[in-house]
Amino acid sequence: MFVQLLFYGFSAILIAAALGVIVARNPVYSALSLVLAFFTSAALWLLIEAEFLAIVLVLVYVGAVMVLFLFVVMMLDINVEEIKRGFTRYAWLGWLVSTVVIAQMAAVYGLRNFGVDASITVARSPADHSNTRELGEVLYTQYVYPFELAAVLLLVAIVAAIALTMRRRPGLKPQDVAKQVAVRRQDRVRLVKGVRAEGVSPEGEGRGEAP
Amino acid sequence: MTPTLSIASLAPALPEIYLAAAICLVLLVDVFAGAAARRVTPTLTLLVIGVGAALTLQYAQVEKAMTLFSGMYVADPLATLLKLLTMLFVAIALLYSRHFLETRGLLKGEYYVLALTAMLGIFVIVSAGSLLTLYIGIELLSLSLYALVAFDRDSGVAAESAMKYFVLGAIASGCLLYGMSLVYGLTGTLLLNEIATALQGPPSLGLIMGVVFLVVGVAFKFGGVPFHMWVPDVYHGAPTSVTLLVATAPKIASFALAFRLLAEGLGNTADTWIQMVTIVAVLSALLGNVIAVAQTNLKRMLAYSAIGNVGFILFGFVAGTEQGYEASLYYTVVYVLMALGAFGAMLLASARGFEADEIEHYKGLHARDPFLALILMALMFSFAGVPPLVGFWAKLQIFQALWESGHLALVVFAAAVSVIGLFYYLRIVKTLYFDSPGDLPVPERHGAVRLALGLNALAVVLLGLFPQTLIELCVQALG
Structure with missing residues (x-):
């Protein structure tokens, strides 16, 4: 009973989060909703005893992929209004189509056709599995x-x-490590015999203009 | 269960193992060859494919179907035949495209590596014994093709079509995966032969739901109506050499996908998918042929012609008999052979800054290059299904299979759309021979490519005069 309660709770959060991904105005919120969706699916996987996959999902997707994704979203500075303009105009069509699809799926996936007994049941494994x-x-x-x-x-x-993505741009000045290592003192430092100007005291040195 | 592996028992999987290693070799050689890579990599790639074909012939032949890797890999005569044909077709395609790539500044090692990985993807699909390997093969093939379509980074059209291809392909993969998950949930196994035995008796509604998504995925990968939207844009937007690659060998993969998944895996519940495939086939044959008439761009015309031909390939599945699958396989091979020639001729007719992709670019080609015009004429007649050429026999096989499985109406329909097809193919011939050339450029001469193209067209003629060899090869492979 408790497990069922958890399942429905997490499922509800998952659906809400998935909706959030597509309806949020701010792409950062969308990405964060996706993080929430990943977390709740990981929780659902824990319920069906797929502990390793659940942890990997959090580690890889939330820990690595989504963080990278968030960085990209924040850096790109996407003009949300521009993108969402078409979204609201065609939203009614989207709602219509998804309502029809959901109705069809509900008709097929009703317990009568797709209940627990219709699919293959897997025996529960012992606790130390x-x-x-x-x-x-x-x-x-x-x-x-x-x-x-x-x-x-x-x-x-x-x-x-x-x-x-790799392209050689003209005018790019990349480092050539071999050349950097092979450089000798003579190539970089040139000793110039300075001529001290008249009327400048030795104490004044170093306070002049930067070379 | 701990399966034991020995090196000798892996012999039937040699093509895949060899190719995976060869891809790494080509990648490394290309990097270390430096400035010489432009000459070395294309030749090395052809060499790699040649050695692969020799190894396949020598070591990977099997008498009857067997499985490896816990049933995930199937080795049978069909797989061997399709792999050999794939290697042949990819090698020809790469041979045709070399000078095109050179003049456009696209001749890079990655192009050849991606072509080889696409080939590996086709191999994996052809030998797939489970839903898992089937899916990985599709992704391997598709990812390589997406990248190839976008390969010309300075072309906005190419980037756009790559984006469309990628997004639609991702949706198709999603559909396929969803269908696979439903079938897996209902049967509890990923292995195609176990699915076949698990699915006895009347199908449940849930299974039909899964099959719907599988058929959608297959139709997407084939480019069948109503999932064909990507085909004209990708054919048109991609560099012609990539169009050549996309239009040829992957069709073999699509056939293998449909055969392994629908005919073998879901063969016992054929009633569930035959109806859907019939709709896709009829719409493809009709729409492809009708819309092709209105095209002014040769690439787009050939794209719609491809859609129409996909309809014919699927008619073999509609028949649902052994004979139907044989006809389908034969039609696929013949179509790929003709498409190779057609796009190869386009590559040869093009020059830097002149893509030769509009139909009017072929006005009076006979006066400028009689050899090329002759080849294109032979190919167009073959596409149209004019008797002594191989395209005729391919259509005839499909008609026979439909007839003998009792689909009389479909035979009449297929014959009718063939007549529509006749119109736009013959219009090309008219453009080639009866229009005035104006000041269109004379195609450059590339000796080796012209020879290969000539052999390609000769094969279309000879296989038409002596059709029995190839037909028997297909019958043996499926028998």
Whole structure:
């Protein structure tokens, strides 16, 4: 009973947060709503005993991805009014379509067709069950093929990102580390025999103009 | 369960393993070759594909279907055939595009690496034994293609079409994943063969819901109506060499996706998806062919023609019989062969600052370059399905499959839209031969590419005169 209460509570927060992501006027609020959505889904995952995934979701998405995302959103200085102008104009269409879709889905997903007994039930594991260990055991054995492919997918993302964003601009002055290391004293320091002007006392040195 | 792995047992997966390693090799060589990379990388890539084909032929052939990696990988004659064809088509596409890339300043190592990763994605889809690998394969292919479409960073149109492709592709992936999650929830397994055995008896409403989303995802990746919106914009906006890549080998992946997912995984509940696929097929064949008539841009015309041809490929699935799948496979291979030639000819006709993508750019091509005009004419006749050419046999196979599965009305409909198709293909031929060239430029000569293109067109003619070889290859692969 208590678990059910938690489930419905978190689900309600999740739906509210997801709505917040798309309706908030300020993109920073949208990003923060997304953080809330991630947190509540992590809580839902905890309820179905996927502890490792729940923690990873918080660590990776909230800890790394969303923080980066927030920085980007704050730096870009997006003109919200400009973007949202079309949003309010077409909002009625969006509401109409989503109402129809929700009604259809409710008709299909009613308990009659999609209740607990229709889907596969999984036995509850004992309290000392470690799903981190379980994941570790199958990741490099049973799932080694998709796991390695996921790595290739990341490689593609890196190559694509570099190919699309790296460009050599003319007039850019990048550092050449090899040249920096190979530089000798003679290249940088030139000793000039100074000629002391008449009428300047030695104490006056150093107080003149910066070289 | 602890599955044991030995090196020898991995032999059927050699194409993927080799290709993944080769991609890293190409990436590294390209970086360290420095200024020579412009010459080395394209050649190395073709070499890599050639070696891959040799290794596949030598070590990865299997007599009958077997699975690896706990059922997530399927090796069967169909997979081997499709992989070999993919390697052939990608190699030809890269061969055609080299001078195009060179003159546009797009010849970079990343282009070839991304083409190879797209090829790996196709391999993964072709050999997918579970929903998981199927999805990863699709993402691998799509991500590479998105990046390739945007590859020309100075072109605003390319960036726009890449953005459309990316957003629509992401929605399609979302649909596919949602459908997969429903099917997984109802069957409790990700493996396609286990899903097939789990789905006996009448389908539940929840399963139908899942299948709807799966069909939407498949139709999106195919570019079938009403999920075709990205096709004309991507074909038009991308650099022509990328259009060539997008329009050819990924069609094989789409066929494999539809076959593995719908015919194999959901074969026992075929009634659930045949209706939907019929709607997509009929609309694609109709809309693609009708809208193509109104196009003035050759790339857009070929895009709508692609949509129309996707309709025909899907007709094979509508038949839902062994013969239907064979016809579908044959049609896919033939279509890709013709599309290769058509876009290859476009690449050859273009020059720096002259994209040769409008139909009027081909006015009187015969007077300027008789060889190229002849090739384009052969390809257009083949697209239109004029008898001695291979395009005719492909259409005939589809008609036969539809006929024998009792879809008489669809045969009549398909024949009718073919006649519409005849009009706009023949209009190109008319432009090539009967319009005055004006002061349009004479295409440059590129010996090797012209030879390859000539062989491509010759294949279209010869496979039309002797259609039995390729048909039997397709029958064997699926048998």
